[in-house]
Amino acid sequence: MAGLPPGDPQLVSMIVSHLKTQGLFDQFRRDCLADVDTKPAYLNLKQRVDNFVSNHLSNHTWSPHLNKNQLRNNIRHLVLQSGMLEQGVDRIVAQVVDPKVNHIFRPQVEQVVQEFLSPGSCSQEPPVLLTPESEEEEQPSDSSEEGELPPDGPDIFIVPELV
Incomplete structure (x- = not known):
């Protein structure tokens, strides 16, 4: 696999x-x-x-x-x-x-x-959604609520967990 x-x-x-x-x-x-x-x-x-x-x-x-x-x-x-x-x-x-x-x-x-x-x-928590701006800060974006997926686009990354 x-x-x-x-x-x-x-x-x-x-x-x-x-x-x-x-x-x-x-x-x-x-x-x-x-x-x-x-x-x-x-x-x-x-x-x-x-x-x-x-x-x-x-x-x-x-x-x-x-x-x-x-x-x-x-x-x-x-x-x-x-x-x-x-x-x-x-x-x-x-x-x-x-x-x-x-x-x-x-x-x-x-x-x-x-x-x-x-x-x-994998952790038991759902993936955290990051935008390129928030990835630099290593914090989830405030523009989307927890569990809500933003519209698809090239600037969105799904990360299993933040370290």
């Missing part, structure tokens, strides 16, 4: 497997699914799909000989073809996942990755 360069597919695969064994992906999925049904994008998509299905079914007359499986598969195909799911899911991700990425998911992933790459050398 130590000989693999950053970004090496084998290293990335090992890190992803480690994140999965730590249960982070399952935790992130639970956190996001808990919020989905309250977001406007989900409610809007649900309403659009319900209306689409109702309109399609209104064109069919029920009979005991109706092939329900074929009808169901036909509706599924038409919904997928319409593109409404793709657009709706993109909006749901924007409302549910995107706000959590930098403030919740990223710090947890960075901590687990650092522990994976350097076992035993």
Whole structure:
């Protein structure tokens, strides 16, 4: 592992497997699914799909000989073809996942990755964020609150701990 360069597919695969064994992906999925049904994008998509299905079914007359499986598969195909799911899911991700990425998911992933790459050398505290100005002073920047990540940029460094 130590000989693999950053970004090496084998290293990335090992890190992803480690994140999965730590249960982070399952935790992130639970956190996001808990919020989905309250977001406007989900409610809007649900309403659009319900209306689409109702309109399609209104064109069919029920009979005991109706092939329900074929009808169901036909509706599924038409919904997928319409593109409404793709657009709706993109909006749901924007409302549910995107706000959590930098403030919740990223710090947890960075901590687990650092522990994976350097076992035993990490402290239990989250990484301290430094800007070039504060690095000279060896103090965290006052511009961001503890645990809050500033916007990504070339002048931000993540340091495991200050000495």
